[in-house]
Amino acid sequence: NKGKYEHYMQKEIHEQPESLTTTMRGRLIRGGSCKAKTVLLGGLKDHLKTIRRSRRIVFIGCGTSYNAALAARPILEELSGIPVTMEIASDLLDRQGPIYREDTTVFVSQSGETADTLNALEYALENGALCVGITNTVGSAIARHTHCGVHINAGAEIGVASTKAYTSQIVVMAMLALAIGGDTISSQARRDAIIDGLFELPSKVREVLKLDQEMKDLAQLLIAEQSLLVFGRGYNYATALEGALKVKEVALMHSEGILAGEMKHGPLALVDENLPIVVIATRDACFSKQQSVIQQLNARKGRLIVMCSKGDAASVTVGGSCRVIEVPQVEDCLQPVINIVPLQLLAYHLTVLRGYNVDQPRNLAKSVTTE
Ligand code: UD1
Ligand code: F6R
Numbered sequence: 001n002k003g004k005y006e007h008y009m010q011k012e013i014h015e016q017p018e019s020l021t022t023t024m025r026g027r028l029i030r031g032g033s034c035k036a037k038t039v040l041l042g043g044l045k046d047h048l049k050t051i052r053r054s055r056r057i058v059f060i061g062c063g064t065s066y067n068a069a070l071a072a073r074p075i076l077e078e079l080s081g082i083p084v085t086m087e088i089a090s091d092l093l094d095r096q097g098p099i100y101r102e103d104t105t106v107f108v109s110q111s112g113e114t115a116d117t118l119n120a121l122e123y124a125l126e127n128g129a130l131c132v133g134i135t136n137t138v139g140s141a142i143a144r145h146t147h148c149g150v151h152i153n154a155g156a157e158i159g160v161a162s163t164k165a166y167t168s169q170i171v172v173m174a175m176l177a178l179a180i181g182g183d184t185i186s187s188q189a190r191r192d193a194i195i196d197g198l199f200e201l202p203s204k205v206r207e208v209l210k211l212d213q214e215m216k217d218l219a220q221l222l223i224a225e226q227s228l229l230v231f232g233r234g235y236n237y238a239t240a241l242e243g244a245l246k247v248k249e250v251a252l253m254h255s256e257g258i259l260a261g262e263m264k265h266g267p268l269a270l271v272d273e274n275l276p277i278v279v280i281a282t283r284d285a286c287f288s289k290q291q292s293v294i295q296q297l298n299a300r301k302g303r304l305i306v307m308c309s310k311g312d313a314a315s316v317t318v319g320g321s322c323r324v325i326e327v328p329q330v331e332d333c334l335q336p337v338i339n340i341v342p343l344q345l346l347a348y349h350l351t352v353l354r355g356y357n358v359d360q361p362r363n364l365a366k367s368v369t370t371e
Contacts, residue, residue: 006352007159007348007352007358007359008158008159008358008359009159009161009163009250009344009348009351009358009359010348010358011159012157012158012159012163012164013163013164013209013341013344013345013348014209015155015164016163016164016167016202016205016209016341017202017203017205017206017209018202019154019155019164019167019168020164020167020168020171020201020202020205020337021202022153022154022155023152023153023154023168023171023172024171024175024198024199024201025153026040027039027040027041027042027175028040028175028195028198028199030195030199036183036188036192037191037192037195037196038178038183038195039175039178039179039195040179041150041172041175041176041179043148043149043150043151044132044148044149044150044176044179046148047130047132047147047148048179048180050104050130051104051130051132051180052080052082052180052182054082054102054103054104054130055082055083055100055102055103056082056083056084056085056100056102056103056104057076057080057082057083057084057085057103057104057105057106058084058085058086058087058099058103058104058105058106058124058129059072059073059084059085059086059087059106059108060087060088060089060092060105060106060107060108060117060120060121060124061088061089061107061108061109061114061117062088062089062090062109062114062116062117062368063162063245064110064161064162064165064166064242064245065108065109065110065114065117065162065165065166065169066086066088066089066108067166067238067241067242067245068108068165068166068169068170068173068238068242069086069106069108069169069173070086070237070238070241071170071173071235071236071238071239071242071336072169072170072173072174072176072177072333073086074234074235074333075173075174075177075194075235075333076173076176076177076180078177078181078190078333079177079178079180079181079187079190079191080177080180080181081181082104082180087120089114089116089117089119089120090116090371092120092123093116093119093120093123096123099123099124099127099129100127100128100129101127101128101129103124103127103129103130104129104130104132105120105121105124105129105130105131105132106132106133106134106173106176107120107121107124107131107132107133107134107135107142107146107149108134108135108169108173109133109134109135109136109140109142110135110136110137110152110154110157110162110165110169111135111136111137111140111366111367112133112135112136112137112140112141112142112143113137113140113141113142113367113369114142114367114368114369115368115369115370115371116368116371117142118141118142118145119371121133121142121145121146122145125145130147131145131146131147132146132147132148132149132150133145133146133148133149133150134149134150134152134169134172134173134176135149135151135152136151136152136153136154136157136165136168137151138151150172150175150176152165152168152169152171152172153168154167154168158359158366159358159359160249160250160359160360160361160364160365160366161246161249161250161347161358161361163246163344166242166340167205167337167340167341170334170336170337171198171201171334171337174194174198174333174334175198177333178191178194178195193331194331194333194334196331197330197331197333197334198334200330201330201334201337201338204328204330204338205337205338205341207328208327208328208338208341208342209341209345211325211327211341211342211345212345214325214342215325215342215345215346215348215349216345216349216353218305218323218325218346218349219346219349219350219353220349220353222253222276222346222350223350223353223354225253225276226253226254227253227254227255227256227275227276228244228247228253228254228255228256228276228277228278229244229255229256229258229267229270229275229276229277229278230243230244230247230255230256230257230258230277230278230280230343231258231259231260231263231277231278231279231280231293231297232257232258232259232260232279232280233259233260233261233280233286233289233290234284234285234286235284235286235332235333235335235336236280236282236284236335236336236339237257237259237260238336239257239280239336239339239340239343240257240258240259240260240278240280241257242257242340242343243255243257243278243340243343243344243346243347244256244257245257246343246344246346246347247343247346247347247350249347249361249364250347250348250350250351250356250358250361251347251350251351251354251356252351252354252356252361252362253350253354260279260286260289260290260293261289263293263296263297268296268300271297271300271301271302272300272301272302273301273302273303274303275302275303276303276305277297277302277303277304277305278304278305278306278307278343279293279294279297279304279305279306279307280307280339281293281294281306281307281308281312281316282307282308282309282312282327282329282335282338282339283308283309283312283329283332284332284335285332291315291316291318294306294316294320294322295318295320297320298320298322303322304320304322304323305322305323305324305325306322306323306324306325307324307325307327307339307342308324308325308326308327309326309327309328309329310326310327310328310329311326312326313326325342327339327341327342
């Protein structure tokens with residue numbers, strides 16, 4: 001049931017304040033005046049000790065689920081101190097990459113039925129690793145075959161392009177980072193700030209959704225383009241990959257997410273006055289590096305669309321002209337949840353304006369059950 005919406009993708013984008021609320025329900029504990037704020041993931045509580053002792057955490061997934069894990073990687077590394085590596089499921093299998101008994105492998109999948117991810121799970125089980133699932137589908141193959149896990153509880157996702165599952169996956173993995181990281185005195189302020197940030201996330205997502213019309217106007221401007229680049233780094237490297245994936249899979253426009261730190265190692269050659277480029281430059285530890293990326297793109301007359309934190313328009317447009325998308329600021333590690341929303345809206349409107357099928361993109365299936 002699409003309710004007041006024309007398409008499932010549109011409905012699922014706009015219901016993110018609610019889906020995020022359900023994802024967190026009963027799992028965040030605010031704490032009384034003297035009690036610390038904490039996270040409770042029922043499905044993991046008996047396994048946290050084993051996870052904390054593991055030598056490495058390996059995230060495994062495909063497509064959007066892989067991107068969600070990439071978005072959560074920095075905070076998991078920070079809070080756990082355990083090395084976190086990333087594997088695209090098919091590539092791990094192609095290489096028969098090493099997986100050890102001392103590893104915790106985390107399988108991220110909305111459907112819980114993706115063949116590549118499921119095959120990688122069988123492979124990790126054979127190799128004796130602890131296998132953790134992060135899925136949206138209770139009773140799915142991945143939920144059943146993992147040793148333990150967390151349901152993201154985002155509600156059924158019907159549009160082929162994954163939207164609300166992506167943001168709920170990131171939130172679950174941020175909670176996973178909080179659960180694995182011990183609550184040492186030194187990390188308490190950071191943990192509290194993240195938990196407060198999680199509580200206010202639904203209202204911030206509601207706020208960023210107000211950019212709908214602005215994104216429709218931007219889509220109108222880009223309707224006839226051949227290609228769109230998206231530059232991001234740090235917490236928002238994943239946002240660049242995921243924004244580009246949305247644009248290519250539904251709007252059928254070539255789009256590429258680029259790690260901004262790699263700009264001079266090739267992509268800069270593409271920059272001219274015609275190619276539109278989205279640069280994600282919200283406030284975090286990488287902000288000044290992104291400012292210099294913007295300056296260098298401006299020097300090559302790049303056609304920039306800069307996403308920045310509210311009130312930062314002047315700081316990102318120095319020395320050039322560009323379109324600006326201002327988004328509400330949240331705790332840095334949660335910013336990818338906010339930043340993807342305008343790009344989801346952009347991909348949606350581009351698709352509708354270009355006259356393509358939003359909910360059933362050409363050649364794609366919701367659940368990829370074959371290799
Ligand atoms: C569970 C209940 C929820 C109830 C809550 C109350 C289910 C599905 N969930 O939620 O209805 O309100 O207790 O305390 O009955 N698991 C995996 N692999 C996965 C995902 C989950 O093995 O990929 C396992 C978990 O380890 C856990 C079980 O499935 O044993 C349920 O996981 P989850 O729904 O996340 O647990 P709770 O949030 O505690
Ligand atoms: C993109 C998309 C796909 C899926 C991928 C994994 O919008 O939907 O990239 O994310 O096929 O699917 P799950 O998460 O079901 O394993």
